[in-house]
Amino acid sequence: MGAALDRSVAERKNAIAGEAPRLMRYACALLRDRREAEDLVHDCIVRALANLASWREDDSPRKWLFTILHNVHVDRMRARARRPVTAPLEDGFEGVGVPAHGADVTFGEIDRALAALPLEQRQCVLLIGLEGMGYAEAAGMLDVPVGTVMSRLSRGRERLRVLLEHGVARPATVLRRIK
């Protein structure tokens, strides 16, 4: 039993390690803040390693890990909501460009446009458009019906198109010098 279990634990850890760069990419795009993203991925991997046994054989490592990442993110937001005074605003910015406060990396226009999307739409746009998940996979991960994913995705993409086309994602106030 030892050898079989040993191998499966090693394989699972390997799979987690192999998936880590994608978790980081998704977290960077989702949060648009390098440090926040690193914290999220770190917590996700801690939780994954502590729950290796909960990984069912028929789940792909990607689905299992992204589900954990999503759950950790939800927990972190809840924890934040309990301390509202220090909580940075995360969502609900319609049409307001929130710059990536990491400041060390600028992802440009697309990053500012993403910042203007509600979290739910951003998740769907990124899981499908960046991570290449199918609708059913994304729905399972987010624990919502497929139809919900479809409408969030559609609205999110349309909003991004408008923002990128018209440059609405730029900071809202533009000061002009008047002679």
Added chain:
Amino acid sequence: MSAVRTLSDIEINALADGELSGEAAAEARLAVAAGDEAQRAALAWPQELSGQLHLAYDGALAEALPSRTARLFRPALSLPLPKGIRRFAAAAAIAAAAAGAGYLAGMQSVGGDAQGPGFVQAALGAHKVYASEVRHPVEVAGTDSEHLGKWLSKRLGADFEVPQIKDAGFTLVGGRLLAEAARPAALLMYEDGNGRRVTLYIEKGQGAAESAMRHAASGTLDAYYWTNGALACALTGELDDAGLKLVAKTVYAALERG
């Protein structure tokens, strides 16, 4: 023939994402073709957007994980794993670090499958830590090699004499006791006239049959390792390949004589 209906945004997205079945996809494609420019643009947008997303964020794929995260995969860490799994965690983490995930552990990835068993990884690691030590490379000096051999044999629970490999140009510096995954292991260090060091890592054998001499590597470090019923040995160094192999053979012969 009925007029082709206008597709909803959701349908256009599903078509673009390949989520429609063959028949529905064909019908939807027909509708877009018959539709206006806006519909064709809407069909192209998801892919264009994906391209922009990859351009903006794929850089993260190539970056190493922050060291505190990479450390989670290292063997020494005791994680709150379920009981049944916990005892295998160390070995598993070594395997995880070895295959593909080398960069995560901050190690240079090693070519091929020349990783060798766990004790070889331990040997490579011990060499990295101790061979560069200037003031205290060893715990017990090699001046009394007989005493050193007896002490380490006793702690390992496996009899051996400290091999002398002056024939290969290396003199004994000394040795130390290591704790590798709660098992005792011995590390003997040798040095040549140019100050180049090799280390011999010895663990008690697990009763495995005698193995041929094999090669493993990590970064610029090479190791030759072998086992017999009583001992598992690995000779590690940064010499050229032929040189290290010669030393390994000398060590092997000396241990057999002992």
